[in-house]
Amino acid sequence: xxxxxxxxxxxxxxxxxxxxxxxxxxxxxxxxxxxxxxxxxxxxxxxxxxxxxxxxxxxxxxxxxxxxxxxxxxxxxxxxxxxxxxxxxxxxxxxxxxxxxxxxxxxxxxxxxxxxxxxxxxxxxxxxxxxxxxxxxxxxxxxxxxxxxxxxxxxxxxxxxxxxxxxxxxxxxxxxxx
Amino acid sequence: xxxxxxxxxxxxxxxxxxxxxxxxxxxxxxxxxxxxxxxxxxxxxxxxxxxxxxxxxxxxxxxxxxxxxxxxxxxxxxxxxxxxxxxxxxxxxxxxxxxxxxxxxxxxxxxxxxxxxxxxxxxxxxxxxxxxxxxxxxxxxxxxxxxxxx
Numbered sequence: 001x002x003x004x005x006x007x008x009x010x011x012x013x014x015x016x017x018x019x020x021x022x023x024x025x026x027x028x029x030x031x032x033x034x035x036x037x038x039x040x041x042x043x044x045x046x047x048x049x050x051x052x053x054x055x056x057x058x059x060x061x062x063x064x065x066x067x068x069x070x071x072x073x074x075x076x077x078x079x080x081x082x083x084x085x086x087x088x089x090x091x092x093x094x095x096x097x098x099x100x101x102x103x104x105x106x107x108x109x110x111x112x113x114x115x116x117x118x119x120x121x122x123x124x125x126x127x128x129x130x131x132x133x134x135x136x137x138x139x140x141x142x143x144x145x146x147x148x149x150x151x152x153x154x155x156x157x158x159x160x161x162x163x164x165x166x167x168x169x170x171x172x173x174x175x176x177x178x
Numbered sequence: 179x180x181x182x183x184x185x186x187x188x189x190x191x192x193x194x195x196x197x198x199x200x201x202x203x204x205x206x207x208x209x210x211x212x213x214x215x216x217x218x219x220x221x222x223x224x225x226x227x228x229x230x231x232x233x234x235x236x237x238x239x240x241x242x243x244x245x246x247x248x249x250x251x252x253x254x255x256x257x258x259x260x261x262x263x264x265x266x267x268x269x270x271x272x273x274x275x276x277x278x279x280x281x282x283x284x285x286x287x288x289x290x291x292x293x294x295x296x297x298x299x300x301x302x303x304x305x306x307x308x309x310x311x312x313x314x315x316x317x318x319x320x321x322x323x324x325x326x327x328x
């Protein structure tokens with residue numbers, strides 16, 4: 001039998017997300033961003049946790065139902081939701097094997113802000129400040145890491161420039177000795 | 179993170195790298211602005227002005243009094259071509275981005291710097307939180323110099 005495409009029986013079964021992404025990646029990403037943007041409007045709330053730089057993103061559950069939430073780690077850009085977990089276990093959406101962040105990760109900065117503002121409006125200043133402080137600590141850790149990297153890069157460039165200058169000077173000295 | 183929707187509307191999702199400027203006024207009321215968002219708004223539709231340090235009486239001592247813990251070494255690495263960023267604040271304006279550049283200019287004797295000034299509407303959009311006196315965060319702003327150094 002000729003042909004290289006797998007028969008329907010042997011073709012890998014794609015999950016609905018994988019099918020949707022592979023059919024129309026741009027459309028998939030647009031919907032993902034829209035969901036990330038609307039987390040607060042869809043009843044999600046961000047909570048600080050006792051673990052530094054970790055947050056819970058949870059949707060208000062029906063009455064008497066346990067809240068459904070996922071742990072989000074913005075510094076590592078990981079989340080414990082099934083969408084992210086499947087990808088981290090190798091079930092990538094596209095054939096390019098790129099991990100697509102989930103709506104919880106993408107929407108966390110806006111959700112933290114919206115949640116803090118809601119707490120402040122409702123007079124729950126304690127929850128507002130707790131969440132904002134948790135977020136500020138996470139942000140400042142990330143910013144400090146980046147500043148440190150920038151400093152290292154500047155230092156490397158300076159050393160490189162100095163080395164070049166030394167090497168030019170050395171060459172000139174050799175030339176004058178001839 | 180900025181996303182362009184199919185309907186042409188630009189959506190700002192924020193990011194972990196966003197810079198926030200927190201300030202407590204003399205009454206103890208706190209303001210927290212998203213500098214990243216404010217800068218994006220300024221670059222889109224802000225008006226570029228110039229600020230003369232001598233005209234408004236800016237000195238290194240004044241900057242140190244306003245911005246406790248300012249890193250002078252870091253300040254001297256800043257690029258003075260990047261505009262400062264002001265928001266309307268009461269009867270005056272508040273600098274929310276560029277304190278290190280301002281210090282570098284004052285220390286080097288540079289008198290004029292470029293500056294963005296946001297409209298009230300854009301300033302309000304960039305204001306993440308405003309907290310009443312006694313309800314805000316403690317980031318060491320009220321600590322004595324000794325407490326802060328420990």
